[in-house]
Amino acid sequence: MTRWLDEDEQRTWRAFLAASQRIQEDLDRQLQRDSGMPHAYYAILVRLSESPERRMRMSELAAAANSSQSRLSHAVARLEERGWVRREPCPADRRVSWAALTDEGFAVLAAAAPGHVGAVRQSLFDRLSADQVEQLATICAAILREPGS
Amino acid sequence: MTRWLDEDEQRTWRAFLAASQRIQEDLDRQLQRDSGMPHAYYAILVRLSESPERRMRMSELAAAANSSQSRLSHAVARLEERGWVRREPCPADRRVSWAALTDEGFAVLAAAAPGHVGAVRQSLFDRLSADQVEQLATICAAILREPGS
DNA sequence: CCAGTTTACTTGAACTCTCAAGTTCTACGA
DNA sequence: TCGTAGAACTTGAGAGTTCAAGTAAACTGG
Numbered sequence: 001m002t003r004w005l006d007e008d009e010q011r012t013w014r015a016f017l018a019a020s021q022r023i024q025e026d027l028d029r030q031l032q033r034d035s036g037m038p039h040a041y042y043a044i045l046v047r048l049s050e051s052p053e054r055r056m057r058m059s060e061l062a063a064a065a066n067s068s069q070s071r072l073s074h075a076v077a078r079l080e081e082r083g084w085v086r087r088e089p090c091p092a093d094r095r096v097s098w099a100a101l102t103d104e105g106f107a108v109l110a111a112a113a114p115g116h117v118g119a120v121r122q123s124l125f126d127r128l129s130a131d132q133v134e135q136l137a138t139i140c141a142a143i144l145r146e147p148g149s
Numbered sequence: 150m151t152r153w154l155d156e157d158e159q160r161t162w163r164a165f166l167a168a169s170q171r172i173q174e175d176l177d178r179q180l181q182r183d184s185g186m187p188h189a190y191y192a193i194l195v196r197l198s199e200s201p202e203r204r205m206r207m208s209e210l211a212a213a214a215n216s217s218q219s220r221l222s223h224a225v226a227r228l229e230e231r232g233w234v235r236r237e238p239c240p241a242d243r244r245v246s247w248a249a250l251t252d253e254g255f256a257v258l259a260a261a262a263p264g265h266v267g268a269v270r271q272s273l274f275d276r277l278s279a280d281q282v283e284q285l286a287t288i289c290a291a292i293l294r295e296p297g298s
Numbered sequence: 299c300c301a302g303t304t305t306a307c308t309t310g311a312a313c314t315c316t317c318a319a320g321t322t323c324t325a326c327g328a
Numbered sequence: 329t330c331g332t333a334g335a336a337c338t339t340g341a342g343a344g345t346t347c348a349a350g351t352a353a354a355c356t357g358g
Contacts, residue, residue, distance in 0.1 A: 189315090217316075219316070242323080
């Protein structure tokens with residue numbers, strides 16, 4: 001009863017897997033090598049830096065950075081050890097805690113950003129035409145659309 | 150001097166990251182839940198099953214399954230413990246070892262495949278038009294093309 | 299108003315992955 | 329033919345991720 005993938009679908013699927021894994025690995029390696037952090041940590045710092053007062057509630061931050069709460073919790077623990085992020089209690093709701101980017105964290109992020117953007121261009125945008133970039137945006141939006149729509 | 154991403158690029162980039170991470174995680178979760186293995190292990194079993202005599206040299210297998218040698222080595226060790234894969238020495242070159250899919254491994258793979266294909270359709274193909282699938286294939290090929298071309 | 303549920307977050311253990319180093323073995327050139 | 333380079337694979341330690349369970353605080357309906 002299974003609808004197997006036909007040959008074209010098979011090829012597309014494997015290319016997609018290989019391409020997305022390759023990009024993830026390239027970025028991870030570049031950031032780890034040049035800035036001593038995995039890409040997931042970089043994403044966290046970026047979201048914080050874009051937020052008003054450079055701080056967010058843990059659960060918002062998790063959603064914004066495509067992370068599970070557990071992953072975020074562990075990650076922020078490490079980032080705190082390095083002095084890049086600080087946790088602050090929320091007076092209004094004591095279940096909540098804020099994660100705030102420290103000045104040192106911001107400096108580290110600023111130093112990491114150019115190399116990271118370079119890697120993104122090199123692994124993705126430099127390889128695609130303007131049309132393809134637009135197509136990719138549409139495709140990714142479709143993938144992310146909720147099931148019931 | 151850095152060429153930052155403009156707003157469109159930024160959006161596309163984040164959508165791509167979110168989409169590819171989402172797919173990876175969906176597949177990993179589905180396989181882990183229903184078949185007790187991560188997607189990387191599934192990929193290894195698939196490549197072996199497609200190979201003549203259902204066996205491959207470790208280094209070929211690593212390349213075929215988008216894995217580093219070290220990762221593959223660890224993975225095959227686990228798969229061997231479960232009795233799904235067997236290592237065999239190569240008489241011609243004693244540095245080489247073959248990884249062979251056992252009958253039990255093949256059975257496990259056969260049992261896992263329908264659910265996996267279902268997840269692939271659900272997370273990718275069911276969400277895209279035929280045109281988009283074709284566009285995606287072209288885009289992924291471009292991403293994978295070697296730098297010097 | 300208070301028992302039960304839900305929300306927010308943390309924790310620990312098991313597992314996978316990465317990186318660097320180590321072990322064998324083959325190949326090659328002088 | 330010997331020594332050095334390179335290839336194939338393994339290993340161990342360190343780090344990140346996941347899952348399930350746990351804590352604590354805030355709701356909510358009878």
